[in-house]
Amino acid sequence: MPLLSVVVPVHNVERYLRACLESVLVESSAEIEVVAVDDRSPDGSAGILREYASRDPRVRVVTLAQNVGLGRARNAGFALARGEYVWFVDSDDRLAEGAVGAVCARLRELRPEVLLVDHDRVYEDGAVERDASSPVLRGVDGVVSLDERPELLRLQHTAWNKIVAAELIRAHDLVFPAGWYEDFPFSHPVLLAAERIAVLDRVCYHYRRGRDGAITTSVSARHLEAVEQYRALWAGLAARGPRFRRHDGRLFRLMIDHCLAVMGNADRLPSRARRDFFRRVVLLYREHRPAGGYPRPGSLGRIKHELIRLGWYPAYAALRWAWRSSRTLRERRRGNPSAGAAAAVPAPRRSDHFDRREAAIGAGMDYGR
Structure with missing residues (x-):
């Protein structure tokens, strides 16, 4: 059983998918697996997934019968995850250099139920900025509870800045809903359910901003x-x-x-x-x-x-x-x-x-x- 399952939902991200997968697989660690979910992507993403699965046994691909959206695609990937911990990574983003090794080391060291990581924002013009919520991660040593550090609720409430024990998700039946803004009905209950929360105060995730087709750039x-x-x-x-x-x-x-x-x-x-x-x-x-x-x-x-x-x-x-x-x-x-x-x-x-x-x-x- 791998220590960490990285669940990657995929839809219409052919331009970014290789960079995402490479950032996860660049470290030759047997402690991880990648569960890639082809959410009926209309572009060449499915072919890229098959290519990676054919050459790296750590990659498994599931193809959904119909497009279900980001939240339900994450649920489908989690249902097949074998790892002790799960990291939901969006396929147009990428992990920072050394992130997988650092995350696995912290998980082995502290055995938290939730590990929080920092991220930055990467724009299409190359600009990079730290997130405004990053300071809440400062000075958290060892394992804490939310009652001890309630300010951790202010960390940007996305799924991808939290590595979560699979057993915690199953024990409380924490799933992603359908539709837009699916993160916070999952992210907040995860923190409220956990008794052991740890922090890795380093940028582990590069969050892409400003690309065409993203929800955050869609007037709707x-x-x-x-x-x-x-x-x-x-x-x-x-x-x-x-x-x-x-x-x-x-x-x-x-x-x-x-x-x-x-x-x-x-x-x-x-x-x-x-x-x-x-x-x-x-x-x-x-x-x-x-x-x-x-x-x-x-x-x-x-x-x-x-x-x-x-x-x-x-x-x-x-x-x-x-x-x-x-x-x-x-x-x-x-x-x-x-x-x-x-x-x-x-x-x-x-x-x-x-x-x-x-x-x-x-x-x-x-x-x-």
Whole structure:
């Protein structure tokens, strides 16, 4: 039985797939296996998977009968995983040099139920930046519980920055739902279920940003699915009992910050869908606000949370436009030649990352393959 199963769902990523697989297989370790899931990819990805499986016995390929989406493809891969631990790696991303060996060494040393790793963001133009949530990993030695280090909930809530004991997943029936924003109904319960959490404070994962076709670059009304995924998250936590409800206040704060980030981002939500998204978030707020309250953000974030509480969309739209206008003026003073064109956009139709500043730490804004 391998120590680590790397589950790689594959769909329409022919351009990036070899780099992903090479980054996992470059170390000749018998402690790992790769379970690659061909989610009925329409490009040449299936041929690449067959090629790697034919020359490396650590690679197994499963081809799904129909396209099921990222979450369910991960579930299909996990069902076949034989490793003691599972790492869900997206096929348009890649692992950092030495990551597999470092992860396996930490797993053998500490035997945690969840191992958290750091990542950076790699853009199509070659730019690289650390994630804003990375500082929560600092200074975590040995094995801790979430009650000892509750700030770990603020780590970007994706699946790929967590290596999870397969037994923990099975014991609590933790699965990925269908649809967009499938990560956090899995990622949060994993941390709440674990009694032994460890950290590998080094960049182990290169997260690709800005590629064509990725969810994070798709302007679509499907981003409304984020609200329904949060509703499913709360239902799942309630069904699992008190152990999963002990950090409701922190989770509620993260949820509202994340919804504000999605709603304010013109690169995701079409302007015509923003009012509907706001209405749904208001309902989510009223349904799940903890009876004992929750930790509020400061400054602009507090104002936005209050507008959600009150359900005042016109005030939110005006605030969003005012923020964008002030940003445009600042850019013009710095000599940005595109600022003048941006200023001509009618209010309050467009904005770029209106909520990024308030939601930067632990909002988990980025999803999808």
